[in-house]
Amino acid sequence: MTSPTELNDPLPGNIAVDGNGSLSARIHPEPPHPYRSPFARDSARILHARAFRRLAGKTQVFSRLAHDLPGDHFRSRLTHTLEVAQISRTLAVALGLNPELAEALALAHDIGHPPFGHAGEKALDTALRQYGLGFDHNLHALRIVTWFEERYPAWRGLNLTLGLREGIIKHSRDYSSATHPELAEYFLDLRPPVEAQLIDLADEIAYLTADFDDGLDSGILNVADVCRHVPLFRRFHDEVKAQYPSAQSKQVVYETLNRMLNALVTDLMEEVRTRVADLGATTLDDIRRAPARIAALSPAMEAERAAAKSYLYTNFYNSPGMEEEHERAARVVQELFSVLMADPGLLPADHQAQIPTEGLARTVADYIAGMTDSYIEQLWFRQCRS
Template sequence: MASVPPPRAPYAEDPARSRGRKVPEPESRTRTPFARDRDRIIHCTPFRRLKEKTQVFVAHEGDHFRTRLTHSLEVAQIARSVATALGLDADLAETIALAHDLGHPPFGHAGEDELERQMSDFGGFDHNVQTFRVVTKLEQRYPRFDGLNLTWETLEGVIKHNGPVLEKLERPSWSAIAEFDAEYRLGLDGWASAEAQVAALADDIAYNNHDVDDGVQAGLFHLKELLDVPLIGPILAGVYREYPDVEPRIIRLEAVRRMIGAMVDDVLTETRRRAEAAGLASPEDVRNLGGPLVAFSRDMVEDLGQLRAFLMERMYRHWRVNRTRSQARRILAEMFQLFMTEPDVLPTEWFVRSQKRDEAGRARVVCDYIAGMTDRFAIEEHRRLFHLDVWN
């Protein structure tokens, strides 16, 4: 017998009471405002590009490793399930989850670090701000406005899903947020909706689990080395006891599946406890709570800290990963410097954008061009620019 979803929580966002869009539009006849936002994200070009953007591994290193696209889909699935279980608006949670990585450059964290380095004298680079710029400015597909003209609640969730950001407005890399907020207030001093917080925790759940999965598949560490790691260790031991004769691949997948379940159960229990203790009666109560509503328990936070320490030592700092990161940084650095000194080698559309700008403005155009690249395109573009045997 199928379970019955819980009633809508009093602190859930109500699409019928959305604060609307910066540019007013007629409502859809078939979708709520939040579902419409989701569809706009799915159909936008930056979302499609996520299929060849990576986090740890580069796209060409294997077909089975997660990309930003598969990661975003996993985050969206977890966010929708958690939001439904908590009586929240699942469309809004899913929408924010799908959008959260749109601003990431190629080559994962290595690419972000290099663009931050190259932009240090020109206003900086922050992938969360870049995501916001993508959905409010850079994506151009509508005749009446730049960006996707998403609802206030989605924009709030995109930029505030990890908590208040008012103090970040002093950073040069956050100037785009400050300018937008001056025209269209997003309440940057408060917490985001419960749905946005769900999307943030779903991101944590997804990447902790798929990094374990991908790390084992890549041969960076063996599955049995995880037996001494909190959270995953006891779960893995239980799977080995129940299925002593099952092949390692199935053992790995079953352990990851159970760890996702354990983390989801922990979030649900802790969030319900906090909601009951706070006596929340409206979405604004969530924003004014003074701390996160959606959260892991203290024990789970400690266990995840030890798991992340293991992954940092055995995966993120592995010499093979370091070598890939080094190559990625050089590719982006060389392209950035070339485009800055010779902007006429940029594609025509981007060259036109770079004209009649000061050095900082030209750097931002170059940064936007590079940040939008996929891993594969960045590698190919670098070859076209720096290898004489490649002319097309």
């Protein structure tokens, strides 16, 4: 087990992205800011983007329009994003990486999601398949930050650094230059920096613990069953109950999830350190040319994480009530897609203007992807149910 002192030691060499090299370059050159780093400026641009604000109205697990929920405190895509940003910055600081890059990437990691979460993304992808296209929220996020956001008179998009744009594309998966030649500038044959690699794991950790929280709070999950089937949860739940025998049940759950999160984050830190040492990596180039990604949980913790996630899929994400919600989301997305394809005149003028270059199907998908849950419901009701 790594000691607290070792957890605060930076990784060796020049692995961290320092923001002074090519990764801080922008498509449109800008003079340096007097007191903010390039990646701090990227964070601010994402925070001020309209697409980022719309995450408040997009599904994380529960639709924003699920009227039978017992409260309004369940996570949205925006609050989830903020939790990922907190974890990512913590990891980057502890590992001696660039926390501003990690935070900016975390803030941007879900900006390309359509309404209704993964159910909406799947439905939009299915609708596009009949036209030989597909929907990928990472690729859509790149389109948002390079084109759709219009805040500056000198250029389209947010003019983010190359490091941010590479991380948006590659934080959770690899793309082939053969199938995506348009992404050639993003070093497709190389690994992303560790800061970008951490985002996918921070995302996993954030939603794993948060979804147990929301699932238990909603009543869809119950503590006894979770304890029976999720060893990672049971271990900390038993520990907290023994330490605080008079604590309220909700407090026990919250403390259990806090300890789960801490254990996952600590394990990830330790495993990154181990892999860097085993590789003998001392530079960013060593990380880029590694045979596998550096960011990962240890095999034992990964097995526990996978078991916990499997339980959530069976008992929460795909539970009867949630399945109905997913089916309704798919119907709303696909019916509205069909209506807009049949009558492009229903599209806003700025979207109609992109049809000649992007094609009708992609333009319709772009329009739908930008909607919040409430907006798409209202438009669907007017156009498909009137």
